[in-house]
Amino acid sequence: MTERNSWFRRHRKTAVPYLLALPAVVWLVALFLIPLVVMLVKSLETCSPITGSCEMTWNWSIFNLEWSMFHNQFFTSLRYAGIATAIDLLLAFPIAYFIAFFSGRRKNFLLLMLLVPFFISFVIRTIIWQFLLSNSGIVLTVLRDLHMVGADYRILGTSTAVIAGMAYNYLPFTALPLYVSLERIDRSILDAGADLYAGKVMRFVKVVLPLCIPGIFAAFLLTFIPALGDYVNQQVLGGISNTMIGTIIQNLFLVNANYPGGSALSAILMGISLLGILAYAKLVGTKSIGEYL
């Protein structure tokens, strides 16, 4: 007993950081890392469609099978997520620029307004867009009255609606990292540029843009990857012709109870996302992400 006490006393100082980290690390390993491994293992099992019992068969060909069945949905997801992210970057940059450089006293208020979409549930705001974009909804009614579109023009059910919904829902994720990186630029560097006879355009291209590249990366990561796995926008606003991979994964798990197939597709999606995640980690570093949230 006394021996143990003295052992504790001697190691107490060195043990503190481990004890602080332990609970969270256990939680993350048990409920984030292990599930990913389980997912990979599960995808190699074969399940009986009658009894539902599964057995390990090391069925690597499932990846081939699932890819050949659903690669189009992967490409659709990549395309829609890419377009939505590009739209968001273009929409968000000017407002991030304005808030960072010109908003003055209103800065906090404007940042709060930027977060406004988060104040109502993701599902509810998507449903409301469904109503607004429907054939009798306000958007099409106004456009029709102005004779800007024909009587049979539809938005709901098209890829336009899905991309518009994603662009709306993820815009704050794009705007905040851009704002943080612009805000951080030291104004005296810009003055130095001016002293060295750099024009406004030159200063923007040679000073502002390079300095906010980490922010652009963070914005891309925090917008593109959630959009890639999205299925709510697609299911509420889209139709059968523009199915995304998230919808397929959700259906395999929750409708068809096809766990191996769903796990294989999830693993492929995780693999694609990892490419982006690793590129970011390599180029910007993993620690910085906290500053952009």
Next chain:
Amino acid sequence: MALDLHAPPTPRRQRKVRWLRAYSWALIGYLTVPIVAMVIYSFNQVEGGIPQVSFTWNGFTTKWYAEWNQIPGLTDSFWLSIRLAFAATVVATVLGTLLALALVRYTPRQLRGKGLIDQTLFMNIAAPEIVMGASLLGLFASLHFARGFLTLLLSHAVFSIAYVTVTVRARLVGFDQSIEEAASDLGAKPLAKFWLVTRPLITPGVMAGALMAFALSLDDFVASNFVSGSQLPFPVWVYGATRIGIPPQVFVFGTFIFLFGLLCAVLSVVLARKSASQVRAETT
């Protein structure tokens, strides 16, 4: 591109800023469209047998506010979400803050595996939520773990921990550790030192992390949809209702949540301003 903050406001520069300002307000207007629509249509009368929201205006009514709890499944799901968000926030805030302290204050030599923890946190934040939800469902299924409140709590806490940790850490980086050493030199015991010196310093970061965890949990749909079983949190219930028609009470609850979020945001801005002016008062 007008960056000369000290330059005299030329008409051309002013015009540019005016365009930027107009654009920014227009974008903010666009962002608020669904909220305005939700609040307005929570007062809309409904025609027909089973009340369902529709976006044709039938006249003003406060009926849905008076009958806010008349849809048992919806009310239950709302309270489930609130309980869940509180529980997940407590777990994630405690665990995430402890981890953030360990990461900020100890070198990789004192805490081996720090790099790996960093990478795991980052991956957890960046990974698509659908993959996490699906993999958790796979785990619970292979352990024959019944889906319900506990699986929801375990899942919500895991994605909130990473957010809390990085938020708290980002605000701890500038934290002056010599203040703590001063406390020890003055004879403070470790617990007293933590409570009297460390806690007040980290509180703003912890509050920000906790708010984020609460918001993430309350609004989570994707992962919840996978791990909820028969216990449906609010977003999952609403999503399920889209197939049969949404009762108008959904917008009433949505408006409540919006007002609650607004209150929290305003409070946090006010508190931040107050503590900032306090710091100014103490340093002058």
